[in-house]
Amino acid sequence: MSLLEIKNLHAGVDGKQIIKGLTLTINPGEVHAVMGPNGSGKSTLAAVLAGREGYHVTQGEVLYKGVDLLDFAPEERAREGLFLAFQYPVEIPGVNTTYFLKAALNELRKHRGLPEVDAIEFLDIIKDKIQLLELREDLLKRSVNEGFSGGEKKRAEILQMAVLEPTLAVLDETDSGLDIDALRIVANGVNHLKRADNAQLVITHYQRLLNHIVPDYVHVLFDGRIVKSGGKELAFELEAKGYDWLIKGHKDQLQPA
Amino acid sequence: MSTATETIESFVKQGYKWGFVTDIESESAPPGLNEEIVRFISHKKQEPEWMLDWRLKAYRHWLTMTEPTWPNVHYPKIDFQASIYYSAPKKKGDGPKSLDEVDPKLLETYEKLGIPLNERARLAGVAVDAVFDSVSVGTTFKDKLAEKGVIFCSFSEAVREHPELVRKYLGSVVPYTDNYYATLNSAVFSDGSFCYIPKGVRCPMELSTYFRINAANTGQFERTLIIAEEGAYVSYLEGCTAPMRDENQLHAAVVELVALDNAEIKYSTVQNWYPGDENGRGGIYNFVTKRGICKGRKSKISWTQVETGSAITWKYPSCILQGDDSVGEFYSVALTNNCQQADTGTKMIHIGKNTRSTIISKGISAGKGQNSYRGLVKVMKGATHARNFTQCDSLLIGDKCGAHTFPYIEVKNPSARVEHEATTSKIGDDQIFYCNQRGLSKQDAVNMIVNGFCKEVFRELPMEFAVEAQKLLGVSLEGSVG
């Protein structure tokens, strides 16, 4: 069974149609990259998958582990192993990062009928992960994302992913704003978490991330539709030629928003 | 408005868990207020002449006063003749000599509230005075405290047993002429707690009073007086609840604290009077005057309050920093939900040299709640090198509520340093979604953010009460999760 099946999805926000007939299937063990110019609907797709309120689906369906994903509240999707690394991670002043992550992990564990971990067990869990992401330990004592640098925020997202061990991870432009060292660290973390029974959907604007996270499939999103799919070589082609050659034909049929 | 905001607003619906009524026979004065009622109360309490005189002076003064209108709260005019000013559970015979003789129904009430009074189950390390409507029904650990010379008893008992102390300090911090509600209280106060910590004694346990309004149409007017002699230390906590009733009930208390040289009083409140329903029907009017005087050198008074209940809260726990090098602190969390209104804050009056004060105020507004911080920092001429730091933060949940800040600063000494910081933030849809995406429910997300916001204040509460306060905030914000 496929892990995720998106069939002819039409979705939007605030009355605006953004996703206009998107079909995509992801199997366990696969890494998919979704590329596309700014404004093509990449973050909207991520928001619809994660169940953000205000986003509405007008047509099509999304099956996750064989069931209708759209029936579930965002927290239920998360507990079922769907993880979104945010393009813009949100600051939560006053809420300690360790406390937050432990609460998140315990929600997952409760959902799976596992005993909750206490503070000491949690510290053991997080110690290794923080090394993997080469983050400073004092970050854990600070409020969630508050005062983190752009790069720290992105790395902290992958730290959370490492703790929560998702079945399907959606990474929304995790590479943007990272210098080359940070990019390598983040990619290394993501690769480390790859297993035969999980999958990753890597959203990116640039090809350079895909030098480090090697995708099995690359899809080009434009105006809410996948206009081309291929193997990892498609990413190189895009890097060399840009998006224009691909989207030229589609631009002519652009529907008014 | 986004749908997420609507969802946030939908769980600021209240589930008040302390709203039950105890079915107990009580003895009440007829409704209304006049000199006869004042005499009736004094007589019921077998008070000496001086006490009655003081009450009558207060009553006559009250007749000349008018209700204050400056607070930022709105409510229909109170009919003071409709309220009952004295209600007490009917005594069997002469009244209880010890807790073993207290009516089991009363013990059961406090047990239900989580305050066991009987000898076996009572809270370890905390001495409790339980006030039910107008009277104290029992005080725990009295003997153990007496060994150290600490007096902890009901106010009525103190008037009878320790008249010299009561006469000396009663009205010395909040005179009977102070303000409309304090004057009313001075005339008709029924009971409350009295604490006296002798010179050099560190009170061996937390002292605590639990106030419960039960009878209908009854006002509660209690008075608390705490005196810490030279070098003494005491930590005191008050808690309060009331049944759910459709009509509003008045609670007008007075608290006076006196700290002598090097003494320290830590006064914590977890206020959870019935707040009324989500349409603003019923609930307690909590009009309270709390003031402490740091009379001695290097004395310290610290107020910590967590205010989640009451339809209307109107209170400004204050410190008069008279002694040189004395310290005043005010840590406050005030939550208003549904139609609740709060106008609360503090006054720090710097008189002595090198006096220092800290004000940390956290206001949380949800539903249609209106929350006002009102604070006065006054530095008198002689208060050289006085210092104040004020931090005043507001958190909004949803977009129908309001937060207001009214800081007043008067500085008459040029060497003083007064700092004021204020912030307003809102729980954003993006924060809630972020938490949801990590598997946390909306309710848990809001609680987590609110608790994080209040951390600096909770830290000041005694450990077990900090946990209670956290749970209480959670419950006060509880409702349907969309």
Ligand SMILES: Nc1ncnc2c1ncn2[C@@H]1O[C@H](COP(=O)(O)OP(=O)(O)O)[C@@H](O)[C@H]1O
């Ligand atoms: N709340 C919104 N209301 C209206 N339009 C929106 C909203 N959010 C995004 N859009 C529009 O939808 C399009 C796709 O946005 P997005 O999914 O963020 O693109 P990407 O992530 O590919 O850059 C853009 O044109 C953007 O301006």
Ligand SMILES: [Mg+2]
């Ligand atoms: Mg985007």
